[in-house]
Amino acid sequence: MTGVFAGMAGVLSAAFGDVVTYMPKGGAPREIQSIFRAAPIEIEGADGTPIVIAAPTWRVSRDLVPELARDDRIDPGQGKIYRLATIHPSGSPAADALILCELKEV
Template sequence: MTGFFDGMAGTLSGIFGATVQYAPQRGVLRDIGSIFREQPIEVTGADGQVVLIDAPTWRVERHLVPELARDDQILLPDGRLFKVTTVHRSGSPAEDAFVIAELHRVEL
């Protein structure tokens, strides 16, 4: 059943996203096409309940950031820097399923 949805995350990132620089604590700095949002979003929590995230978020394909963790950073094209505070992993079995990171702006 997942075959129908495979490739959807990449397509959505390509249409609605932009390239950001991802700086993991361990690993290589790299550019990644993904979706950054400052508006509140709703996600399904681990217990199946809907959770409102009021912080900025970064939605990215899971396989592109397997090491994604708290305190990793992303740099937006406009020069703003954000630190990952929480990672929400999707239960989707699709190879390109999204993960959503809650972010906190880092003032330089």
């Protein structure tokens, strides 16, 4: 069933995202096509109710950041650096499913 959705995260990132520099704690920085948002977003909670996330967020394809961890940093190219404060894994079984990260400005 995951074959139906394979590649969709890349399509979404290309359409709605931009290049972000990802700086893992234990590796070299690299540029990744992904989606950074400074404005609040609304997501669906586990029980289906809407939840507003007021913090800046970063959506990135799981297969591009297998080492993703709290306190890693990103530079979306807007003059600010952010650290990953909370990571919300996707419920999707697709290898390239989007992961949502809540950010804190450094």
